[in-house]
Amino acid sequence: MERVLARDLKTHSGSKVMVEGWLHKKRLLGGLTFINIRDRSGLIQAVIKDKNEVEKLRGLQVGTVLRLTGSAVDEERAPGQVELHDVNIEVIVAVTEEPPIEIDKPLSHKSDNLETLFDYRALGLRNLQEAKIFKLRSELLRYIRDFLYEQDFVEINTPKLVAGAAEGGAEVFKLDYFGKEATLAQSPQLYKQIMVGVFERVFEIAPAFRAELSATTRHVSEVTMLDVEMGFISDHSEVMDLLQNLVFNVLTRLYKERGEELKSLGAPDLTLKADFPRYSMKQIHEMYHKETGKDVSKEIDLTPDEEKWICEYSRKNDGCEAVFATGLPESKMKFYHMKGEEGTARSADLLFRGVEIATVPQREHRYGELVSQMKKAGVDPSSPGFSAYVSAFRHGLPPHGGFGFGIDRLTEKVIGLDNVKEAILFPRDINRLSP
């Protein structure tokens, strides 16, 4: 008999069916044994009357793998409005040990039990609510790629073992590479810019590594990054348009197609319009000052409180909880960014639900200017990690720009989780290298 999945059971109502899955819950009610079976599509409720069948489950714990045959019968109160009667049970894998954490409870991600959660992650993910987070994440990845293919982007895979640290800085993992020193790529920055010279428009979704010494809710040492780069732009506003269209397209699609799951996870409603509001840092400082009385105009960056405030402001007044901060200061620039006017960079930050999720700069594509910015930043253009990079500019790269953002962070903010680690299957931080 062919296996029927939970989500299809209702259409088999009135028939004899076979289902397979994990024992998810067992309870006695009015002399009857009710069990819930979990499969990849949901839960199936079965009512067991026959003493011999009930006996087969004696001592068996959650996680036991079962095959049930029985009759599908309409039942309003059961998951999917259908349940199994006259059940015959076959135990495929018997589990006799109680799980160390309960998996049949709603999410409880208070920071005090987060470490326990991750210690038992291999089992905790079987919680239907946990699993939903990662189904939604998988969908996000799919929608992002769909959008980028549509926009003529080519997917690339660039090396994670590299000769130098692209972004400079100390937060880099080093390793011995057959007697040479290699580092783990913090981003595909140099490679995606090189690839603009080949395909104009490229993207990559891949792990990136940072030796973050901080133990906070935000710091992890391995993230999944979306990196995008596009050539033949007039300035960074074209890259902002692309990012805005990507976020708008992907999130409205997710809320449309996966609204029920988002709701059941307590995700906030989506407030987005196709054109995200754009405010300069100076404007934001002034508006924030006027509203709160706090003058932070001396800060080179938006303060965390300002980031929250402007998103909330924009949500209420502009009907959009994603907002660009433009006119970023030159002092925030990396060597590969392009200078703007009057001490600014040709760059903007995208803020969403209170945090920055991406910086969107135009790159310096002029060979002479780039080399001079590299030297100023203490980067040697002729070193093995950079010589191919600069050669791409010497032999012609058009004006281009791009961005990178963390898939983990996006998942966290979309669902409304408290901690980026909750959006990562097996997070890595300064204290955690397993499971």
Place this chain on the structure above:
Amino acid sequence: MERVLARDLKTHSGSKVMVEGWLHKKRLLGGLTFINIRDRSGLIQAVIKDKNEVEKLRGLQVGTVLRLTGSAVDEERAPGQVELHDVNIEVIVAVTEEPPIEIDKPLSHKSDNLETLFDYRALGLRNLQEAKIFKLRSELLRYIRDFLYEQDFVEINTPKLVAGAAEGGAEVFKLDYFGKEATLAQSPQLYKQIMVGVFERVFEIAPAFRAELSATTRHVSEVTMLDVEMGFISDHSEVMDLLQNLVFNVLTRLYKERGEELKSLGAPDLTLKADFPRYSMKQIHEMYHKETGKDVSKEIDLTPDEEKWICEYSRKNDGCEAVFATGLPESKMKFYHMKGEEGTARSADLLFRGVEIATVPQREHRYGELVSQMKKAGVDPSSPGFSAYVSAFRHGLPPHGGFGFGIDRLTEKVIGLDNVKEAILFPRDINRLSP
């Protein structure tokens, strides 16, 4: 004026247009200057008569970034049967240095110039033929994901920084992780099996790392792997079915939608049927013996020559150049594979165009048997790298199986390249860590 891409130019025939791209070729013919402009979609030919315009190009080399306005005119002999006349040239980025390698030639991947090719990879990829390889690779990735989504698989991202070497063996990169020893994941083997307990069906496309000490055409230290795992199978033949359907679906789609590019790269014709032939190793040894007179039945594996022979045999006699070798010997098993009958493993190899591209085993899902196989293999089930893994079995994993195969290798074999490195943008081997 809006930019027109090479592929759309024909539809603008008779109109004034603006195009942008790289100077790809310049030549004098009968007193006229012909230039080819490369953009992301192809080549555009422009004919320049005006001396002032020709003068703008003096001393400028391949790679120069240009904006041209002119009239699109039908011309049978031009790429896309259209060319630009009455051209006005704007130099966006001037390149004055000749490229160190020619990019307007057909592929020349003889092993004697492979190192030069990779030294100048950042520029060599601008060769239209090189670029095609990686466009096809991007499409392969897309088609693979499309197929797997369709089959109810969830995409996962598992950590590449891990506490122990999943597969054992010495070929593992080690690094200091905040004072602890970490290794770079050779595969997501343990994690994808854990995730069967959550989603039943999972896949990941991600980098994998092997410290390969050999310097051959086949050995690279960083590969892009597709990993697939599925639960609730009756035996490994169901996983073989899935892999067969995936390969058939993806390759027939690629040959259908990208046939022209494949042909221009010299890819062999595709000879595939929906059901791949399945021969046992014993049968293959016997058939090979009978045909060639060579008796290799004592080998635990198929010899490289046998692999080539059986693929060729199957192509000619079965009309399919993909073939499964079944009845693999128990001695080839890893600790997480399941034993079969009479000294065999529940496993098969998929061979395609003369080489093995994937091994397709059922896993040992029974907790007791697994732990005993681990111990026999010298793996400590209670060590940090394995304790979460075994807990997933102790709390119930259904019969499952899966496979991993290299996207690089698949791309190489599909296009018919000589060397897996040619299918990698920036390959890494024992001698090469850049660009």
